[in-house]
Amino acid sequence: PHKFWETQPVGQFKDIGDTSLPEGPIEAATPLSEVKQEPYNLPAAYEWTTCDMKSDYVCSEVYNLLRNNYVEDDENMFRFNYSKEFLTWALRPPGYYPSWHIGVRAKTSKKLVAFISGVPARIRVRDDVVKMAEINFLCVHKKLRSKRLAPVMIKEVTRRVHLENIWQAAYTAGVVLPTPVATCQYWHRTLNPKKLIDVGFSRLGARMTMSRTIKLYKLQDAPVTPGFRKMEPCDVPAVTRLLRSYLSQFLVATDFDENDVEHWLLPREDVVDSYLVESPETHDVTDFCSFYTLPSTILGNPNYTTLKAAYSYYNVATKTTFLQLMNDALIVAKQKGFDVFNALDVMHNESFLKELKFGPGDGQLHYYLYNYRLRSALKPSELGLVLL
Ligand code: MYA
Ligand code: JJ1
Incomplete structure (x- = not known):
């Protein structure tokens, strides 16, 4: 009770x-x-x-x-x-x-x-x-x-x-508390297999060797999408439009204005990273991805103290496929030294998780509203909200 x-x-x-x-x-x-x-x-x-x-x-x-x-x-x-x-x-x-x-x-x-x-x-x-x-x-x-x-x-x-x-x-x-608006699953994309296995974050798969595992999770050295670059202050209006239009389809979503986008999505070193695709022809901003930096202390491991994790934040794909966009996000996260890229099954994330070799974690995240009733619980894919 x-x-x-x-x-x-x-x-x-x-x-x-x-x-x-x-x-x-x-x-x-x-x-x-x-x-x-x-x-x-x-x-x-x-x-x-x-x-x-x-x-x-x-x-x-x-x-x-x-x-x-x-x-x-x-x-x-x-x-x-x-x-x-x-x-x-x-x-x-x-x-x-x-x-x-x-x-x-x-x-x-x-x-x-x-x-x-x-x-x-x-x-x-x-x-x-x-x-x-x-x-x-x-x-x-x-x-x-x-x-x-x-x-x-x-x-x-x-x-x-x-x-x-x-x-x-x-x-x-x-x-679990009274009562979830949605129950979401954590997914993890290995970037540094050797370390993740050494610290007990993941295990060597059945019939897998370390070298096969390292090969499985290899990524290209640099993003592949033409026009893929870091978000800059001058992009705030275009990113706000792109994000507002994308989030409008979800039943529960953040309502971002330009001030919010400036605060929550402009890159801050070791805090939040945002990238976009600027069309080489029209210079329109057509796609966007972002992740935040949340390390975890590794408790009681003699060799390592910190697990460097990136967490998927808000992503929008209109011209590039979600698959290619998020693959580029994984590439930049790997280049930045993250050990793992985490994501929830919110918004359209299901569309890329399995193909990009994310695996389900042992953790769930329950979303709640205080003093607001919904007639029934939502599917994770009906949520357009990521809390930190
Ligand atoms: S979620 C992250 C929570 N933090 C942690 O998990 C860190 C490690 N754990 C702890 O520090 C403690 O275990 C905490 C509980 C502090 C979590 N959310 O004092 P108690 C209920 C809500 O004896 P403790 C986050 O930050 C529990 O069901 N309630 O327990 C979002 C029981 O109530 P009931 C929780 O373990 C937080 C009561 O507390 C949670 O010493 C959102 C027991 O209290 C939890 N995560 O301390 C908060 N865990 O008997 C709600 C336990 O009824 C905000 N409980 O089952 C609501 C909106 C408020 C604003 C409204 C504005 C309009
Ligand atoms: O990180 C999490 N789990 C990891 C580590 C598990 C260690 C043993 N318990 C995990 N690893 C498996 C990865 C594997 C990689 C290859 C493919 C298959 C998967 O599952 C979990 C999430 O899964 N995280 C937590 O449990 C942390 C707490 C989550 C609740 C957060 C509450 C936040 C409060 C918000 O305000």
């Missing part, structure tokens, strides 16, 4: 299949004067802190909390290691609210022991564009687990989102 989630305005397991329930907000917005003005109570030894992500010191505290305590795979072999530059990018998009970067400190030592964050986003659900908070980086220090701190943190971020007159949220998790 979900003692906390049963009290929240989210789709409940008992309502699955009940087609009489309407789509849309579960609870109506209330006047701002009715939003609780004081923070929720924490256990007496802890206090709230708003984490100033402009401060290099505070950013390092959040970085270190996550580096040591954030998400691991089911066998505790790898732990996400978001870089400081990545956290700055993820947490300070256009129009962000500093008050949504919420920490918990031990009162006596002032040590940061927990964190949760939100950033504003416009998300389209069918024909409605809804202002939402994207909630991410919920983390409680390993020594403070199972003390019901997470529900208090979720209630506190909800309160602070409400104070900005925003009443919906989107989030993803590796665990």
